[in-house]
Amino acid sequence: MPLSPQSAQTAVGREVGGLALSVVQLDNPMAILRAAHWRNALSKVGLPVPFWAVHDIGALATQDGGASPIDVRRGFQATPMPPGTHEAHRLWLDTVQEIAESEVMERSRGWRLGDDLISVLLLKILGPIFERHLGPGRRPVGAPLPLDPELYRDLDPQLPNLFAGHDRAADLRFLQHLAQERLRLITSVEQIDLDTLRLLGMFGAEASAASALGMLDLLNVFSSPEANDVVNFSLDLLPSVLETKRASGQQSFSVDGYAGLSRRGTLDSLMLSELAFDEDLFDQRFMENEVFYYAREKQHEEDRRLHYIVVDATASMRGQRSVFARGLALTLLKKLSLRGEDVYFRFFDSRLYDVEHARSRRRAQDSGVNVPYVLCFRGEHGRNYTKVFGLLANDLARLAKRERRTPILYILTHAECHVPLDTIERLRSIARLYGIFMLPSQGELDLEYLPRLHTVQVVDEAALKQREARARRAMDIIDDAAGEDRQSLLPGERRRRDSITPGAPEASE
Secondary structure, three states: OOOOHHHHHHHHHHHHHHHHHOOEOOOOHHHHHHHHHHHHHHHHOOOOOOHHHHHHHHHHOOHHHHOOOEOOOOOOOOOOOOOOHHHHHHHHHHHHHHHHOOHHHHHHHHHOOOHHHHHHHHHHHHHHHHHHHHOOOOOOOOOOOOOOHHHHOOOHHHHHHHHHOOOOHHHHHHHHHHHHOHHHHHHHHHOOOHHHHHHHHHHHHHHOOOOHHHHHHHHHHHHOHHHHHHHHHHHHHHHHOOOOOOOEEEEOOOOOOEEEEEOOOOHHHEOHHHHHOOHHHHHHHHHOOOOOEEEEEEEOHHHOOEEEEEEEOOHHHOOHHHHHHHHHHHHHHHHHHHOOOEEEEEEEOOOEOOOEEEOOOOOOOOOOOOHHHHHHOOOOOOOOHHHHHHHHHHHHHHHHHHHOOOOEEEEEEEOOOOOOHHHHHHHHHHOEEEEEEEOOOOOOOOOOOHHHOOEEEEEOHHHHHOHHHHHHHHHHHHHHHHOOOOOOOOOOOOOOOOOOOOOOOOOOO
16 A cells, blocks of 8 residues: 555655664765665565665665775764664674675675666565564555655754654664674675676676566576576676677768778868968868868668577576577677677577567667576477477568568577478578577487578587586687678578588588
8 A cells, every 4th residue: 555645755754864773874965865776676576674774785885885984873872772772783883894894795896786786685685684574464665765866965964853753663673683683694695696796797787677577587596596507607708708899980970989080071070280281281282182180980880780599498408508508698699789789589499488689779778688587587388399480480571671681590409409491491581590509418410401501500518518618619609600791691692601510411502
């Protein structure tokens, strides 16, 4: 049941006044506003943890909190408190100091995590303890805190009155509970998987949790052993692709920054040193196009390719095959996105699942592929390759018509992915086909449509089992896929650059 306006205003005053219990001294109103954002995010999932606890733990994971003193706020000692409160608060101060020195918080500050990811960290750290404190029964309704930095300016002088002006029984009970659960709280911080945190930080907004459902998806990543395997493999690959840059050119009109010098341009971009020449000499150089202009950066929009990645999620892709396919897909997504290209991604088993679109950053509101979704997705609907690839051909035909570009279709699957030849021929008429097949421990790649694919990559059992070989094989595929010729193939064109590994059948013309 939503709060009335008067009740909401009272609740906001109570939460802000509770900052008198906080021990991380943040003077920047924008830093306190961030804490309000974290508290609102926790309220969305039904866990309105007291603002002061969210403020202190969340601040430790940010640059502002890491550089701020940790101590009792002014006026707290003089505030009348029930017996035992000052001792519980001293234990809270010691706990925050110990958490501040943990590797998780030190790394988080260095990685400059986004607010959505910090909200999930707080949910994982404080959520179970707050749930245990509440016990069974109805949950309190959290009033959303205002996100106006002016309201959090010069708070310290106001906190004693705000604290004393409201009933503090709930805050003091939770403070006592944190003192009793001190060891559990510190342990929950130490149990955060740093590799998962690092990977999500690398993807930034693509690993966002703007909604309550997104927060729960991210929380699931931290507790899923299967996702952790994909995270570790992805971290073997991602550092080598993060230096990828979008290709640029030069132009003379005033868009973007300067890129260099050019013999052609407009007078407003003329190099000032050219005006030092004698007037007659300048006129001669100008007429003969020998003067220099500043050239501006330009992105080659016409070179942007269209990539479509589909990953098999059937039972045959469990274990190492799934880890390889998802880690490879995430890394390829990141590399292509950094180059400013459009990438579509989806899973399939006996059906095609929702498509994720990682757009080139042409608009600020564009978002990337949902990373938690890729890490934790589970397919449970058997297999039906005839149906799936038929539907895929329809979707690709509509996409190619709308975008007026030839897509590159990457198929990440196993050696028993049997698709009718006529369906492959239809796909071939629409897109460039790039097949990546994972072999079983015993068996060969024997699919009748292999010669109709433009590129075939085979990953054998040895490459899947050994960490270094697995990473090397994945990087070979990524380098080959991302380095494909930028000229789109016409539907009937026969020129191909097959990259078939040993053991795969030869492609026939």
